[in-house]
Amino acid sequence: NAxxxxxxKFQVLKTGQSMTLQCAQDMNHNSMYWYRQDPGMGLxxxxxxxxxxxxxxxxxxxxxxxxxxxxxxxxxxxxSAAPSQTSVYFCAGETRQGSYEQYFGPGTRLTVT
Amino acid sequence: AQSVTQxxxxxxxxEGALVLLRCNYSSxxxxxxxxxxxxxxxxxxxxxxxxxxxxLVKGINGFEAEFKKSETSFHLTKPSAHMSDAAEYFCAVRxxxxxxxxxxxxxxxxxxxxxx
Numbered sequence: 001n002a003x004x005x006x007x008x009k010f011q012v013l014k015t016g017q018s019m020t021l022q023c024a025q026d027m028n029h030n031s032m033y034w035y036r037q038d039p040g041m042g043l044x045x046x047x048x049x050x051x052x053x054x055x056x057x058x059x060x061x062x063x064x065x066x067x068x069x070x071x072x073x074x075x076x077x078x079x080s081a082a083p084s085q086t087s088v089y090f091c092a093g094e095t096r097q098g099s100y101e102q103y104f105g106p107g108t109r110l111t112v113t
Numbered sequence: 114a115q116s117v118t119q120x121x122x123x124x125x126x127x128e129g130a131l132v133l134l135r136c137n138y139s140s141x142x143x144x145x146x147x148x149x150x151x152x153x154x155x156x157x158x159x160x161x162x163x164x165x166x167x168x169l170v171k172g173i174n175g176f177e178a179e180f181k182k183s184e185t186s187f188h189l190t191k192p193s194a195h196m197s198d199a200a201e202y203f204c205a206v207r208x209x210x211x212x213x214x215x216x217x218x219x220x221x222x223x224x225x226x227x228x229x
Contacts, residue, residue, distance in 0.1 A: 033216070107154075
């Protein structure tokens with residue numbers, strides 16, 4: 001099992017460019033999450049998907065969109081990147097329904113210039 | 114509303130010394146509590162968790178934590194620090210039962226440095 005995979009690992013964008021961060025899992029997670037991590041601010045939830053076909057906003061959704069393509073894949077899109085979106089992005093899946101235990105991917109380090 | 118406070122954003126210990134990382138929480142539902150560790154340039158991984166039952170829980174790498182309901186605390190300890198324990202540690206509590214609360218509430222993290 002690959003677990004939770006994220007692509008790309010690193011990305012540099014110019015302000016206004018768009019991109020999609022990909023996340024895939026082979027652990028049969030129902031619920032999946034996108035976080036951003038910034039120094040001194042811990043983990044902040046951007047969006048989550050409780051199950052296939054559903055998505056909900058977290059605490060910092062502005063400037064992002066998500067798509068739960070199927071049970072395995074949960075992508076995060078930046079339509080018009082801004083320097084404030086420079087961050088490390090993590091995708092996670094909930095190991096068992098109702099466990100609240102999350103399994104994380106390795107992260108994508110994004111820089112917006 | 115649920116919240117998590119980690120006391121001390123940076124903790125430094127000597128190799129072989131006791132590690133104590135503090136976490137206090139507030140929760141309107143019976144808490145599920147978690148400690149995660151993040152090594153440099155990696156994702157987070159679960160160290161240990163408390164859901165129900167025994168209040169002293171043991172995790173990986175010799176860490177343990179005790180759930181104290183009266184103190185609303187879930188402090189992480191390790192008797193003897195190792196250089197490889199240097200990492201960022203996050204405490205988290207479940208947000209609630211259903212709907213938009215079905216997620217984790219995170220503390221801001223504590224960076225642990227281990228000195229030789």
